Amino acid sequence: MILVGPPGAGKGTQAARLVEKLRIPHISSGDMLRAAVKEGTALGKQAEVLMKEGKLVPDDVVIGMILDRIAKPDCANGFMLDGFPRTVPQAEALDVALTAAGVALDAVVLIEVEDALIVERVTGRRNDPKTGTIYHMKYDPPPAGLAVVQRADDTEEAVTKRLSKYHGETEPVLPFYEGKGILRRVDGVGSLDEVTARLQAALS
Numbered sequence: 001m002i003l004v005g006p007p008g009a010g011k012g013t014q015a016a017r018l019v020e021k022l023r024i025p026h027i028s029s030g031d032m033l034r035a036a037v038k039e040g041t042a043l044g045k046q047a048e049v050l051m052k053e054g055k056l057v058p059d060d061v062v063i064g065m066i067l068d069r070i071a072k073p074d075c076a077n078g079f080m081l082d083g084f085p086r087t088v089p090q091a092e093a094l095d096v097a098l099t100a101a102g103v104a105l106d107a108v109v110l111i112e113v114e115d116a117l118i119v120e121r122v123t124g125r126r127n128d129p130k131t132g133t134i135y136h137m138k139y140d141p142p143p144a145g146l147a148v149v150q151r152a153d154d155t156e157e158a159v160t161k162r163l164s165k166y167h168g169e170t171e172p173v174l175p176f177y178e179g180k181g182i183l184r185r186v187d188g189v190g191s192l193d194e195v196t197a198r199l200q201a202a203l204s
């Protein structure tokens with residue numbers, strides 16, 4: 001399955017909750033790219049500047065990274081993609097690879113949150129650098145004393161660009177999955193538990 005939605009919609013937060021029950025790997029293209037940046041690999045060096053500016057990493061780079069990942073044995077019983085595909089060429093490449101592997105997508109779940117709420121969500125986000133757990137200074141505060149960090153692209157300037165990329169390049173992917181009858185829309189506004197319950201209902 002695929003989780004899709006604007007930056008800050010709650011994809012990473014909800015993926016962590018859902019995979020506990022579904023027992024499938026959570027494959028986040030953003031997390032994989034951030035790991036490459038941290039490791040200082042060639043891919044990481046290429047991605048770092050683009051990500052910080054709120055731009056997309058080139059399709060060929062991301063497609064190769066994700067197709068390699070979903071070919072790994074732990075994906076044999078299913079997987080949850082988060083942040084990929086993000087462009088029409090990425091969706092087409094995924095479709096070709098899955099068809100060749102005889103794998104059918106069960107669901108593409110769109111978490112919908114209006115633009116007006118996104119900047120507050122993204123600029124208030126903090127992460128535990130050790131576990132990757134996602135917090136929000138207002139809506140889901142970290143435990144007292146925990147040293148949390150802020151992502152380099154969680155500035156108001158970068159998130160405005162990321163939102164515009166979402167509307168311009170990712171939203172056009174949705175009709176492809178709508179046409180296949182597997183797109184499910186879920187309201188992403190509400191408490192974390194309310195959104196989890198809606199997602200579980202959409203997937204049941």
Ligand code: AP5
Nearest residue numbers: 007008009010011012013029030051057083125135136139
């Ligand atoms: P990526 O890491 O995928 O970022 P994104 O899609 O912009 O999504 P976010 O991680 O910002 O948000 P989220 O929906 O996971 O929200 P979260 O759960 O954290 O990509 C980063 C960059 O990498 C891209 O800009 C691009 O450069 C590159 N990249 C990645 N994939 C690529 C691809 N396929 N092709 C090309 N380039 C690619 O929640 C956000 C905050 O809100 C948190 O603080 C959370 O606590 C809070 N929150 C969550 N739910 C709620 C709620 N219900 N109520 C209140 N607060 C909430």
